[in-house]
Amino acid sequence: MAIEHELVGANLIVRLNGELDLVEAAAFKRLVDDLLDRRKVRNLYVNLAQVTFVDSSFLGALLGRYRRINTQGGRMGIIRTPGPVRPTLELSGVFRMMAEYGSEQEALTAG
Amino acid sequence: MAIEHELVGANLIVRLNGELDLVEAAAFKRLVDDLLDRRKVRNLYVNLAQVTFVDSSFLGALLGRYRRINTQGGRMGIIRTPGPVRPTLELSGVFRMMAEYGSEQEALTAG
Amino acid sequence: MVQRNRVLVELAAIPENVGVARLLAAMVAAQGDFTVAEVDEVKLAVSEAVTNAVVHGYQPDSAQDHSVRMEVSLRENVLEIIVSDAGRGIENVQLAMQPAVSSDPDRMGLGFSFMESHMDSLEVDSAPGRGTRVRMTKRAGTAHLSRLEAN
Amino acid sequence: MVQRNRVLVELAAIPENVGVARLLAAMVAAQGDFTVAEVDEVKLAVSEAVTNAVVHGYQPDSAQDHSVRMEVSLRENVLEIIVSDAGRGIENVQLAMQPAVSSDPDRMGLGFSFMESHMDSLEVDSAPGRGTRVRMTKRAGTAHLSRLEAN
Ligand SMILES: Nc1ncnc2c1ncn2[C@@H]1O[C@H](COP(=O)(O)OP(=O)(O)O)[C@@H](O)[C@H]1O
Numbered sequence: 187m188a189i190e191h192e193l194v195g196a197n198l199i200v201r202l203n204g205e206l207d208l209v210e211a212a213a214f215k216r217l218v219d220d221l222l223d224r225r226k227v228r229n230l231y232v233n234l235a236q237v238t239f240v241d242s243s244f245l246g247a248l249l250g251r252y253r254r255i256n257t258q259g260g261r262m263g264i265i266r267t268p269g270p271v272r273p274t275l276e277l278s279g280v281f282r283m284m285a286e287y288g289s290e291q292e293a294l295t296a297g
Numbered sequence: 298m299a300i301e302h303e304l305v306g307a308n309l310i311v312r313l314n315g316e317l318d319l320v321e322a323a324a325f326k327r328l329v330d331d332l333l334d335r336r337k338v339r340n341l342y343v344n345l346a347q348v349t350f351v352d353s354s355f356l357g358a359l360l361g362r363y364r365r366i367n368t369q370g371g372r373m374g375i376i377r378t379p380g381p382v383r384p385t386l387e388l389s390g391v392f393r394m395m396a397e398y399g400s401e402q403e404a405l406t407a408g
Numbered sequence: 409m410v411q412r413n414r415v416l417v418e419l420a421a422i423p424e425n426v427g428v429a430r431l432l433a434a435m436v437a438a439q440g441d442f443t444v445a446e447v448d449e450v451k452l453a454v455s456e457a458v459t460n461a462v463v464h465g466y467q468p469d470s471a472q473d474h475s476v477r478m479e480v481s482l483r484e485n486v487l488e489i490i491v492s493d494a495g496r497g498i499e500n501v502q503l504a505m506q507p508a509v510s511s512d513p514d515r516m517g518l519g520f521s522f523m524e525s526h527m528d529s530l531e532v533d534s535a536p537g538r539g540t541r542v543r544m545t546k547r548a549g550t551a552h553l554s555r556l557e558a559n
Numbered sequence: 560m561v562q563r564n565r566v567l568v569e570l571a572a573i574p575e576n577v578g579v580a581r582l583l584a585a586m587v588a589a590q591g592d593f594t595v596a597e598v599d600e601v602k603l604a605v606s607e608a609v610t611n612a613v614v615h616g617y618q619p620d621s622a623q624d625h626s627v628r629m630e631v632s633l634r635e636n637v638l639e640i641i642v643s644d645a646g647r648g649i650e651n652v653q654l655a656m657q658p659a660v661s662s663d664p665d666r667m668g669l670g671f672s673f674m675e676s677h678m679d680s681l682e683v684d685s686a687p688g689r690g691t692r693v694r695m696t697k698r699a700g701t702a703h704l705s706r707l708e709a710n
């Protein structure tokens with residue numbers, strides 16, 4: 187798995203793919219925390235379009251980033267949740283904290 | 298894995314996909330032998346375009362069908378060998394017995 | 409379709425082997441009569457159980473020679489999975505199994521809940537210093553997620 | 560990248576588990592510095608060794624409770640794979656390892672040749688009634704097939 191990211195102004199888009207467990211959770215955490223430390227990032231949008239599996243370790247990393255972004259007054263969103271991973275995200279309650287968008291464009295213009 | 302086949306006159310085309318080992322070798326053998334018993338099949342063409350792996354059990358099943366087809370005066374051919382499986386087929390010597398074709402059309406018109 | 413199978417695996421307790429365990433269990437489930445959605449549920453349960461052994465069972469610094477065992481059995485469309493470690497064990501199993509209970513502030517405490525909600529049965533056997541053993545079963549044709557989606 | 564790993568698996572001796580063993584070995588190899596072509600070579604060698612245990616090691620009728628063991632270790636970019644069974648064993652190992660030698664007329668007798676040509680080393684330890692143990696190693700960066708293709 188290679189994590190991609192793109193900074194559009196103060197918006198950070200992170201694109202993930204494949205199966206997301208504790209290994210990817212650690213890489214995601216490292217990447218986002220490093221960018222939050224070094225760059226002027228306000229909002230974080232996580233693109234899940236290419237993701238096939240998510241477990242609670244990855245959800246924990248997502249929530250952890252939400253806490254940090256939220257404390258700094260930013261917004262966090264999920265872009266495109268594939269059908270097979272939706273129930274897991276719903277059970278974890280992440281959608282109560284983050285908006286969901288149909289595309290990166292939609293997320294960026296909603297901000 | 299689902300094995301597909303098509304009878305075009307006396308030509309049998311078998312389309313395989315995925316990883317071909319002893320499990321698929323047995324299914325391939327059963328399918329071809331059954332058709333050779335029940336239908337008027339003269340030539341056999343095996344389409345490997347969607348195949349990602351081949352081991353010696355499958356090559357053995359291929360050679361076994363070749364012996365039978367050859368005894369009955371027919372011809373056997375391979376259609377499209379993907380790059381990753383080519384060395385295995387070459388090491389086994391199957392190309393010394395069977396012609397190789399770039400498409401099903403080419404195989405059928407060559408007959 | 410395979411009627412009976414048994415696969416036993418012993419994996420070095422490293423994060424990268426969680427995916428190995430997941431795929432192994434998925435392959436055995438897929439040999440039986442489990443649907444794609446059911447196989448996904450098995451993968452989630454295995455991911456949680458094996459992650460717990462790697463993350464909570466052993467101290468990270470001593471992890472090198474520790475291992476996690478998983479036994480996957482398929483019998484007449486019932487999958488049985490036993491994940492065990494020889495790690496530090498759990499003091500209060502009932503408490504640990506509650507949703508949102510975790511000894512690690514960076515984790516969600518949803519591991520046991522996910523195992524419970526995606527499998528037909530879950531038994532946890534653990535005591536401090538005696539390691540942890542998680543036994544889960546699932547019968548083909550019981551996809552929990554799809555039921556949830558239908559509601 | 561993973562520096563060290565060890566996975567040990569015990570599989571019911573059924574044809575469907577050859578693919579399970581292959582994928583498991585491939586996943587561990589892929590954690591190391593092996594290229595896609597090298598991982599394919601490992602898959603072929605494992606497929607041959609595990610197939611032999613399933614097909615030759617045990618009598619088909621008694622296969623139910625028999626198993627094949629595979630140990631996959633990764634250490635500093637060297638993969639070591641040991642496949643063993645407790646089956647009938649081989650009378651003349653040297654002869655059996657020759658290309659085109661098979662005790663089964665429907666098989667090619669290329670199993671050992673494929674293991675030898677796709678791995679860096681191959682050792683076979685077997686005797687009648689004592690089972691068979693195949694040990695193979697491969698260092699990352701030695702793709703044999705691509706060398707062959709270049710010739
Ligand atoms: N294999 C294990 N070894 C030791 N402790 C464990 C094990 N599995 C679970 N636990 C304990 O149970 C708690 C709850 O586990 P779980 O519901 O999976 O949530 P999480 O992994 O997010 O903490 C863990 O925080 C840990 O304290």
Ligand SMILES: Nc1ncnc2c1ncn2[C@@H]1O[C@H](COP(=O)(O)OP(=O)(O)O)[C@@H](O)[C@H]1O
Nearest residue numbers: 611612615616655661662666667668670671691
């Ligand atoms: N695990 C095993 N147990 C018993 N006999 C074996 C085993 N592996 C190989 N053999 C013997 O060695 C012969 C050669 O093996 P191999 O080169 O793999 O060719 P093949 O499997 O096509 O026969 C086999 O035909 C069999 O008689």
